Amino acid sequence: MSSVNKVILVGHLGKDPELRYLEGNISVASFPLATSETFNRDGKRVEQTEWHTVVMWRGLADVAAKYLTKGRLVYIEGRLRTRSYEDREGIRRFATEIVAESFNLLGRRSDFENNANSPVASDKKAQAQAQEQQVDFTENNDEDDGLPF
Amino acid sequence: MSSVNKVILVGHLGKDPELRYLEGNISVASFPLATSETFNRDGKRVEQTEWHTVVMWRGLADVAAKYLTKGRLVYIEGRLRTRSYEDREGIRRFATEIVAESFNLLGRRSDFENNANSPVASDKKAQAQAQEQQVDFTENNDEDDGLPF
Amino acid sequence: MSSVNKVILVGHLGKDPELRYLEGNISVASFPLATSETFNRDGKRVEQTEWHTVVMWRGLADVAAKYLTKGRLVYIEGRLRTRSYEDREGIRRFATEIVAESFNLLGRRSDFENNANSPVASDKKAQAQAQEQQVDFTENNDEDDGLPF
Amino acid sequence: MSSVNKVILVGHLGKDPELRYLEGNISVASFPLATSETFNRDGKRVEQTEWHTVVMWRGLADVAAKYLTKGRLVYIEGRLRTRSYEDREGIRRFATEIVAESFNLLGRRSDFENNANSPVASDKKAQAQAQEQQVDFTENNDEDDGLPF
DNA sequence: TTTT
DNA sequence: TTTT
Numbered sequence: 001m002s003s004v005n006k007v008i009l010v011g012h013l014g015k016d017p018e019l020r021y022l023e024g025n026i027s028v029a030s031f032p033l034a035t036s037e038t039f040n041r042d043g044k045r046v047e048q049t050e051w052h053t054v055v056m057w058r059g060l061a062d063v064a065a066k067y068l069t070k071g072r073l074v075y076i077e078g079r080l081r082t083r084s085y086e087d088r089e090g091i092r093r094f095a096t097e098i099v100a101e102s103f104n105l106l107g108r109r110s111d112f113e114n115n116a117n118s119p120v121a122s123d124k125k126a127q128a129q130a131q132e133q134q135v136d137f138t139e140n141n142d143e144d145d146g147l148p149f
Numbered sequence: 150m151s152s153v154n155k156v157i158l159v160g161h162l163g164k165d166p167e168l169r170y171l172e173g174n175i176s177v178a179s180f181p182l183a184t185s186e187t188f189n190r191d192g193k194r195v196e197q198t199e200w201h202t203v204v205m206w207r208g209l210a211d212v213a214a215k216y217l218t219k220g221r222l223v224y225i226e227g228r229l230r231t232r233s234y235e236d237r238e239g240i241r242r243f244a245t246e247i248v249a250e251s252f253n254l255l256g257r258r259s260d261f262e263n264n265a266n267s268p269v270a271s272d273k274k275a276q277a278q279a280q281e282q283q284v285d286f287t288e289n290n291d292e293d294d295g296l297p298f
Numbered sequence: 299m300s301s302v303n304k305v306i307l308v309g310h311l312g313k314d315p316e317l318r319y320l321e322g323n324i325s326v327a328s329f330p331l332a333t334s335e336t337f338n339r340d341g342k343r344v345e346q347t348e349w350h351t352v353v354m355w356r357g358l359a360d361v362a363a364k365y366l367t368k369g370r371l372v373y374i375e376g377r378l379r380t381r382s383y384e385d386r387e388g389i390r391r392f393a394t395e396i397v398a399e400s401f402n403l404l405g406r407r408s409d410f411e412n413n414a415n416s417p418v419a420s421d422k423k424a425q426a427q428a429q430e431q432q433v434d435f436t437e438n439n440d441e442d443d444g445l446p447f
Numbered sequence: 448m449s450s451v452n453k454v455i456l457v458g459h460l461g462k463d464p465e466l467r468y469l470e471g472n473i474s475v476a477s478f479p480l481a482t483s484e485t486f487n488r489d490g491k492r493v494e495q496t497e498w499h500t501v502v503m504w505r506g507l508a509d510v511a512a513k514y515l516t517k518g519r520l521v522y523i524e525g526r527l528r529t530r531s532y533e534d535r536e537g538i539r540r541f542a543t544e545i546v547a548e549s550f551n552l553l554g555r556r557s558d559f560e561n562n563a564n565s566p567v568a569s570d571k572k573a574q575a576q577a578q579e580q581q582v583d584f585t586e587n588n589d590e591d592d593g594l595p596f
Numbered sequence: 597t598t599t600t
Numbered sequence: 601t602t603t604t
Contacts (some may be wrong), residue, residue, distance in 0.1 A: 157455065159551070159553065182466045222553065222554070224457060224522075253457070255520065255553050256458065256553065264473065
């Protein structure tokens with residue numbers, strides 16, 4: 001195999017995640033994420049924003065729909081995937097997305113606790129690096145042997 | 150700012166890099182890179198290949214054109230950038246590329262030393278993590294104080 | 299070469315950075331950084347904190363001393379380095395440190411603007427991914443051609 | 448939580464992995480990994496090697512013991528962990544290790560197929576990014592729905 | 597269009 | 601103790 005496809009982003013959500021359900025009741029969440037960098041143009045600082053389409057699947061999508069909201073700062077780890085599709089005029093187009101494998105909420109609690117779909121009691125759990133695996137893991141933790149690794 | 154946009158790829162070049170020159174004699178190299186992953190579908194191992202467009206600028210482009218060839222395994226670090234452009238029919242399209250900031254040749258020398266544009270004498274230099282910065286750095290290393298950091 | 303040594307941390311500073319000067323007036327900053335993860339032990343959520351020693355050199359050290367303070371959340375990219383030294387009893391010891399190559403302040407402005415050594419006017423500059431290279435770069439930007447890459 | 452602790456290494460094994468078993472029959476593999484970088488000192492290219500202690504647990508340890516051998520080039524992703532222990536003279540010491548979460552074999556098959564504990568039939572499986580999760584996953588893949596994500 |  |  002010999003291959004690695006990894007993306008690491010820290011940025012702000014441009015919108016609340018949109019949650020859909022595929023056949024088999026598989027959940028999919030997606031949202032735009034902004035990262036920005038500043039550079040010099042003719043001696044002036046210019047900020048350039050890059051917009052990424054982030055997609056999450058299954059348990060991770062559910063957690064995202066619950067805790068991620070427009071404006072929040074988030075750390076995302078995932079991989080690149082380019083989809084091919086036909087638009088409404090029948091033109092073949094390509095869209096590159098970041099398929100997230102885990103995410104972490106960043107910033108202080110106070111930054112987001114007055115939010116509409118604010119996390120309450122089980123917030124800690126979600127913040128604890130809401131990984132696809134970990135989400136599964138915490139749901140059936142019979143196998144947990146208490147070792148921190 | 151508070152933002153991170155980072156891509157890490159290990160994959161094989163699908164073609165030799167294509168080197169172009171912009172106004173101001175700025176060099177730009179680009180090439181397709183394949184990463185692949187295997188997964189189960191109906192009990193069978195299926196391989197799925199993802200193709201990435203990698204772009205390099207200036208000194209890094211020159212080093213890439215010299216040392217990277219079709220088929221080579223390479224580690225690439227960069228950032229995502231989505232360009233908007235009009236295709237030949239005047240349709241607005243978007244293309245997401247990985248703008249590389251550094252690369253490392255992987256695999257043994259013997260894997261590629263019979264290659265057409267094989268690296269010779271100054272190979273070490275290029276292999277020594279051909280970073281944009283380092284390339285500049287080694288060109289005017291007056292400031293080098295010999296400390297390993 | 300064929301080698302990569304990369305560390306990515308997001309965590310909180312345990313103390314203000316300590317700034318020292320080596321011969322040749324080279325600045326070195328260092329500070330402890332905490333990352334934490336939660337795991338299940340006997341059905342209870344336990345948090346485990348990992349402490350890292352982060353070291354920065356030259357321009358990056360100066361920026362760190364100016365903008366990083368105890369408690370701040372920061373994204374750090376760097377590499378691992380294990381130093382060998384003799385402690386006060388003459389015992390040979392090893393210390394593994396993260397030599398930072400860049401950092402980003404995370405969290406909102408309001409989180410830290412009442413801070414003692416608060417950033418003021420040139421804050422943007424520091425927040426704009428305070429990379430060793432970029433710090434040098436913004437100091438002599440004659441070569442800047444205004445292109446965002 | 449708001450925390451990330453990630454290490455990415457590409458380097459060569461200094462020794463074959465050493466496999467031990469803890470109580471509960473939990474397997475642990477560990478080995479030294481070398482990364483190296485070159486820099487200028489007084490106009491000469493100097494290579495400096497950094498040695499890392501890599502530790503793997505459970506299924507990942509078993510896969511490592513089977514496929515990783517001295518000299519092999521490998522991509523490793525994991526996290527930093529500093530252990531405290533007493534050496535034989537009763538002196539408290541600290542050791543920082545990389546607890547691997549996944550690894551990928553790099554380089555061509557021919558580089559290692561004459562090796563002593565050479566992978567044979569099930570090689571593909573191991574090479575397919577031998578992640579802790581994936582290893583578990585491929586062992587009980589009843590839940591696999593054939594979607595590539 | 598790469599590689600195993 | 602690896603590799604180029």
